[in-house]
Amino acid sequence: MRTIxxxxxxxxxxxxxxxxxxxxxxxxxxxxxxxxxxxxRKVAQKCYLPMNALLLEMINKYNGAFKVSFxxxxxxxxxxxxxxxxxxxxxxxxxxxxxxxxxxxxxGHTLAALKSKDEFQNMVKKHQQKIKDLFNGYQPKVFRNTxxxxxxxxxxxxxDMGFDAILTEGAKHILGWKSPNYVYVNSIDPxxxxxxxxxxxxxxxxxxxxxxxWDDYPLTTDKxxxxxxxxxxxEETINLFMDYExxxxxxxxxxxxxxxxxxxxxxxxxxxxxxxSTPSEVAAKISPVGKIHVPIPISWADEERDLTAWxxxxxxxxxxxxxxxxxxxVKDIDDDEIQRDWTYLQTSDHFYYMCTKFFSDxxxxxxxxxxxxxxxxxxNYMNVLSDFMIRLKEKISEKQLSA
Amino acid sequence: xKVLMFGWEFPPHISGGLGTACYGLVKGMAYHNQDIIFxxxxxxxxEEPLADFVNASDVTIDYRExxxxxxxxxxxxxxxxxxLVPYLGPDEFKxxxxxxxxxxxxxxxxxxxxxxxxxxxxxxxxMMEVSRYALVAAHISKNKEHDIIHAHDWLSxxxxxxxxxxxxxxxxxxxxxxxxxxxGESVNQVVYDIERAGMEAADHIVAVSQLTKNIIIxxxxxxxxxxxxxxxxxLDASIIKSSYKKKVPEKIVxxxxxxxxxxxxxxxxxxxxxxxxxxxxxxxxxxxxxxxLNRMIDRVAELRMGTKFxxxxxxxxxxxxxxxxxxxxxxxxxxxxPFGISPLEAVRHNTPVIISKQSGxxxxxxxxxxxxxxxxxxxxxxxxxxxxxxxxxKMFKExxxxxxxxxxxxxxxxxxxxxxxKTLSQKP
Numbered sequence: 001m002r003t004i005x006x007x008x009x010x011x012x013x014x015x016x017x018x019x020x021x022x023x024x025x026x027x028x029x030x031x032x033x034x035x036x037x038x039x040x041r042k043v044a045q046k047c048y049l050p051m052n053a054l055l056l057e058m059i060n061k062y063n064g065a066f067k068v069s070f071x072x073x074x075x076x077x078x079x080x081x082x083x084x085x086x087x088x089x090x091x092x093x094x095x096x097x098x099x100x101x102x103x104x105x106x107x108g109h110t111l112a113a114l115k116s117k118d119e120f121q122n123m124v125k126k127h128q129q130k131i132k133d134l135f136n137g138y139q140p141k142v143f144r145n146t147x148x149x150x151x152x153x154x155x156x157x158x159x160d161m162g163f164d165a166i167l168t169e170g171a172k173h174i175l176g177w178k179s180p181n182y183v184y185v186n187s188i189d190p191x192x193x194x195x196x197x198x199x200x201x202x203x204x205x206x207x208x209x210x211x212x213x214w215d216d217y218p219l220t221t222d223k224x225x226x227x228x229x230x231x232x233x234x235e236e237t238i239n240l241f242m243d244y245e246x247x248x249x250x251x252x253x254x255x256x257x258x259x260x261x262x263x264x265x266x267x268x269x270x271x272x273x274x275x276x277s278t279p280s281e282v283a284a285k286i287s288p289v290g291k292i293h294v295p296i297p298i299s300w301a302d303e304e305r306d307l308t309a310w311x312x313x314x315x316x317x318x319x320x321x322x323x324x325x326x327x328x329x330v331k332d333i334d335d336d337e338i339q340r341d342w343t344y345l346q347t348s349d350h351f352y353y354m355c356t357k358f359f360s361d362x363x364x365x366x367x368x369x370x371x372x373x374x375x376x377x378x379x380n381y382m383n384v385l386s387d388f389m390i391r392l393k394e395k396i397s398e399k400q401l402s403a
Numbered sequence: 404x405k406v407l408m409f410g411w412e413f414p415p416h417i418s419g420g421l422g423t424a425c426y427g428l429v430k431g432m433a434y435h436n437q438d439i440i441f442x443x444x445x446x447x448x449x450e451e452p453l454a455d456f457v458n459a460s461d462v463t464i465d466y467r468e469x470x471x472x473x474x475x476x477x478x479x480x481x482x483x484x485x486x487l488v489p490y491l492g493p494d495e496f497k498x499x500x501x502x503x504x505x506x507x508x509x510x511x512x513x514x515x516x517x518x519x520x521x522x523x524x525x526x527x528x529x530m531m532e533v534s535r536y537a538l539v540a541a542h543i544s545k546n547k548e549h550d551i552i553h554a555h556d557w558l559s560x561x562x563x564x565x566x567x568x569x570x571x572x573x574x575x576x577x578x579x580x581x582x583x584x585x586x587g588e589s590v591n592q593v594v595y596d597i598e599r600a601g602m603e604a605a606d607h608i609v610a611v612s613q614l615t616k617n618i619i620i621x622x623x624x625x626x627x628x629x630x631x632x633x634x635x636x637x638l639d640a641s642i643i644k645s646s647y648k649k650k651v652p653e654k655i656v657x658x659x660x661x662x663x664x665x666x667x668x669x670x671x672x673x674x675x676x677x678x679x680x681x682x683x684x685x686x687x688x689x690x691x692x693x694x695x696l697n698r699m700i701d702r703v704a705e706l707r708m709g710t711k712f713x714x715x716x717x718x719x720x721x722x723x724x725x726x727x728x729x730x731x732x733x734x735x736x737x738x739x740x741p742f743g744i745s746p747l748e749a750v751r752h753n754t755p756v757i758i759s760k761q762s763g764x765x766x767x768x769x770x771x772x773x774x775x776x777x778x779x780x781x782x783x784x785x786x787x788x789x790x791x792x793x794x795x796x797k798m799f800k801e802x803x804x805x806x807x808x809x810x811x812x813x814x815x816x817x818x819x820x821x822x823x824x825k826t827l828s829q830k831p
Binding site: 314317318319321322385386389390 | 707
């Protein structure tokens with residue numbers, strides 16, 4: 001069997017509003033509601049609504065032969081409920097077809113896997129419950145961690161939670177001469193299958209599709225089908241993992257990205273021996289070839305495919321450490337707003353905005369950041385965190401008084 | 404006595420402390436019924452009518468005056484040799500560097516026959532504005548009667564020199580800051596040369612502090628007996644009662660000012676770390692903007708005190724008052740501060756202050772803790788003491804406000820009149 005596995009990541013953070021020193025201790029609402037709403041509506045119009053409609057049409061047309069998978073963060077789902085119930089409904093319709101798999105991730109799109117097993121499991125369970133509630137009792141079997149961050153340890157934690165498979169990046173420095181187009185298993189717990197992103201072919205669509213300076217521009221389905229036919233016959237799966245916002249947002253409709261996707265299944269069925277599968281099908285049907293060793297965490301970001309987009313500089317480490325110092329205290333507080341803010345403040349994007357790798361990947365960071373500089377991002381986040389700490393301490397002393 | 408005074412800015416349109424000091428001085432002079440002709444490059448029309456204001460932008464130069472041409476030749480050299488101008492296009496640069504054009508008087512005519520619109524700011528044409536301003540000054544001194552000339556800081560020193568050359572009246576140079584305060588040891592040679600020329604041409608020099616007087620003696624080679632120290636004062640010494648309330652339980656220690664080399668922000672950050680290690684119930688605030696801001700943020704993150712040390716960016720209007728009002732201690736760790744008015748503002752808000760010995764204000768404010776800017780251990784000790792030992796901060800609050808009441812611009816103006824009289828009597 002040879003198959004193509006599409007997985008789309010759908011996520012929007014709760015961006016913080018400009019939160020000043022003078023607001024600490026007084027203003028406990030941290031989010032830029034206007035900005036978050038307008039981003040959600042803009043992306044809904046350009047991407048979510050048209051692409052969901054197209055996928056639904058394709059799934060119906062091919063009668064089960066074409067399928068995709070999604071991972072939607074909890075913070076994204078919360079914003080769908082608040083700002084885009086129409087989009088939520090269109091996702092529900094897609095899932096109801098049975099040819100659209102949902103993956104489990106962390107509710108807060110958190111980096112907790114790197115810091116606290118306890119909090120990581122908490123965030124995974126919370127997400128599981130959310131998916132169940134919104135999608136008619138749906139129970140995901142495959143896991144994807146925030147930004148495809150993976151290591152042997154993280155894999156072992158995920159296996160412990162009963163998942164069949166996990167998705168991650170086919171990072172060059174991990175694979176060496178090996179190919180991402182096989183199924184591997186976790187090196188600690190071989191029960192867990194590991195699916196690796198083919199970053200070459202994925203990024204041809206996600207990053208290079210509309211780039212007129214690219215040698216292979218324009219990318220047609222003929223060209224793409226030729227490339228996948230060039231993949232050695234014994235290699236069984238091509239994992240195309242990308243942000244869902246690729247369609248219509250990162251690659252505008254004018255680039256022809258929608259038409260490309262619409263025409264792709266016909267080209268694949270008529271000119272290749274490939275099928276389409278979801279991650280759980282790939283994990284179930286394709287036998288693993290061996291263990292993959294990832295002692296140091298990898299991700300799908302930037303040229304380095306490491307963690308440096310979120311952690312590593314002093315700004316990021318300080319913010320991250322201060323946040324997780326509060327973990328134990330938060331656990332003891334039974335308060336919806338504290339729990340909600342605790343979740344939203346963990347979102348990896350806040351740390352991404354503090355990245356100072358200006359010279360190599362600065363462009364893409366700047367594109368996604370609502371701040372002028374990483375320093376502004378740090379100041380704003382720390383002000384918010386300071387207020388959160390004050391609230392937390394108040395709750396704790398209230399609790400002690402009543403006890 | 405009629406004083407012809409040259410400034411660079413005047414409230415409400417100011418971007419630095421120079422305008423505020425000129426305002427206070429002019430107000431004090433008005434109290435003593437002194438006649439002042441106050442010239443600024445640009446008037447906006449909403450200045451308080453305290454003096455006979457002259458807008459340099461409105462002055463048409465009489466080009467038949469031969470003596471002006473002599474200045475112009477000297478002054479164009481000044482423009483040309485300036486490296487203060489950061490963004491020059493190639494054409495402009497050619498024009499600026501072409502000495503021969505400036506030596507031909509027929510080309511020069513054009514600059515004499517027109518009014519020149521000054522921006523009065525500190526922009527890219529600063530040097531050009533400084534030299535044109537001098538030309539205007541020469542014209543004014545020919546047509547406006549006066550007994551003495553008074554020029555504030557290097558921007559108007561060429562104006563003062565030109566005026567003196569034309570009218571022959573004595574000149575007082577007022578030094579509010581020197582190039583060494585602004586740039587440390589990496590001084591801009593052109594600015595230094597202008598400062599020195601102004602000090603040498605002046606019949607007497609007024610310095611805003613003993614600290615500044617020492618710099619003038621040591622770095623500019625001016626004899627001590629030519630310099631008088633006149634400290635700045637405050638316009639209003641009344642206590643400001645703010646209704647603005649602090650919203651955090653911790654005590655607040657504040658730095659407020661430009662985040663630049665001169666202000667010593669890094670010493671504040673290091674001292675903060677030492678205090679927080681001993682007492683976690685303190686928040687530090689660095690308010691302001693400047694070229695060292697990002698370095699300070701990096702350092703705060705590196706020291707892992709991001710939830711205790713806050714940055715507000717540039718504050719204006721009410722926010723400045725709010726910041727003073729909620730501060731429990733105000734620190735000014737300046738490396739070199741000719742005077743430094745902000746600690747006095749803090750005192751008006753009943754906030755105890757710590758100031759560096761390298762500031763002029765340390766010479767007039769007794770009820771403050773004075774430390775060397777580099778001595779972060781002493782700084783940390785002082786902060787800790789003011790936060791925890793109520794006796795000392797209470798005493799500072801009471802006595803500091805009393806001291807403030809003695810710092811009146813009327814007194815400064817009175818002493819200035821004596822300086823004028825002495826200068827006039829020395830003039831043959």
